[in-house]
Amino acid sequence: MNLTISDTSVFNRLRIILVDTSHPGNIGAVARAMKTMGFSDLRLVNPRFDDALTHPDAIAFASGAQDILASAKVVDKIEDALVDCHFVAAVSARLREFSPPVIAPREFADKVVNTTTQPVALVFGSERYGLPNEIVMNSNVLINVPANPVYSSLNLAQAVQILAYECRMSVLANPLYSAPTSEIGFQGEMASLDQIDRMYQHLEEALVKMDFLDPQNPKKLMPRLKRLFSRAQLEVEEVNIIRGISKRILDFTKK
Structure with missing residues (x-):
């Protein structure tokens, strides 16, 4: 379904930030996950490879979302990636003793879609170590995906997909949103x-x-x-x- 996107739409306000990403393929897969849900603002903080955005694995795993990679920005510090963001959410499977409030993906989506019009950042850590405690503690909330407690490990792109999906579904559920008529399939007149x-x-x-x-x-x-x-x-x-x-x-x- 196509969405009419305004300047204050969450599709223009949500920034995906990847910190210390090790595998270029995961970056490409994240770009694909973002594009399928309508998001485009991608920032990389200190990726392992200098050519992370143009690496063959990144291009291959993007699978048609190369435009997301082409417009992405690479920075050295998390502070540079968070410029202009008014709300920051760290995403981690590992809960911390001292952390900001812990919320689920759906709660986050409802908040950023329905209660704010400011830029928002979703921050994801490296594949092996996750996010540093400092980044988590400086965030407004910590998002924890309620996965199987016996095996809660998510691939980086899977985690991004879950959050992006929840944000998109929150937009579609908003009563103020009027969806355009779908062009998929036959749309007939309802019988009286x-x-x-x-x-x-x-x-x-x-x-x-x-x-x-x-x-x-x-x-x-x-x-x-x-x-x-x-x-x-x-x-x-x-x-x-x-x-x-x-x-x-x-x-x-x-x-």
Whole structure:
């Protein structure tokens, strides 16, 4: 689904920051995860490889999201990556004795989508060591993904995907957001109650004619059919198809 993006939209305000990333492939996979959810602001802090954004593994794992890599910025210090950010969330599977408030991804998403219009940063640590305590303690919140406690290790791109997905879903759930009409699949006009009622009458007449429905002992056939069709949210063309089938049955039984 395409979204109309304003200047204050979370899609323009959310910055993904990767600290001390070891594998260029993970950086490419993060770019892909971001693009699939509509985000584009990527910053790298002191990556292991100087060519982290142009490394063949990064390009390969980006899989069509090379534009995210091309626009990404590389800095030496976390402070440079956080410039202009008003709210910082550290992401870690490891809880700390002294840390900011711990929240879940969905709570974070609802907060940044519905309660602020300022730039926000999501900070992810290295694949092996996670985030330094100093970065965590200087953040506003610590995000912990409620994964399997026996094995809570997430790939870097998976963690980014979860947070980006939650933010996107929070936008879609916002009652102030009006989604554009989807261009995927056929979008028909919903049938009116009168059109559906006349379809039922036509169908019932056809079923009686073909001896499938006994009008003296109808049992619950028509109520069950109505229950079945009500779940389908019938469109005008679909109602017309059912009425066309009913007409052919009636025509056939006249012969």
